[in-house]
Amino acid sequence: EAAVTQSPRNKVTVTGGNVTLSCRQTNSHNYMYWYRQDTGHGLRLIHYSYGAGNLQIGDVPDGYKATRTTQEDFFLLLELASPSQTSLYFCASSAQDTQYFGPGTRLLVL
């Protein structure tokens, strides 16, 4: 049974649109992360959190908000989506060093 799930798996929106990506983990991990994956850039950290109500800024945070509502749930918000945010988004969780990734959400901004 998958311990990190993401929804939706695919999303198409228009420029200026409002998008929320959801992530849930059942690992009982304190840490959760949002990454984007782009060819030539690998995985880049957007935001992360070490518990409900906590938010830490990652390496590429511009244009993204995030909220950790519970230990299990971490959301990524794009309030004014732009074509540059077309990407593959991964959520991950960790207790110590090992991060466990979800299956990803592919987002297309037209």
Place this chain on the structure above:
Amino acid sequence: QQQVRQSPQSLTVWEGETAILNCSYEDSTFNYFPWYQQFPGEGPALLISIRSVSDKKEDGRFTIFFNKREKKLSLHITDSQPGDSATYFCAATYQGGRALIFGTGTTVSVSP
């Protein structure tokens, strides 16, 4: 500025050969280096990792060689199998840190 660099971008080897993937980093405070393996359509998964107090870590056919002085490491995949065809990411962080910095990845293709 890419703090973790990987080369080559892609690599093709024959079944049974050894694939060598290279990684280098900038920050001398980094002391934990995991390698993640990613198959198409899936999220990355931890393959093997090493801490800077060691210079070698082996797990089956996968071996990390670490050179702290040169800030370089490499992943060797011996007796490569078609099932090893995937993208491999080198990552780094420092003790107490949880956020990983990933390289750009090396895509390995193993031909039977």
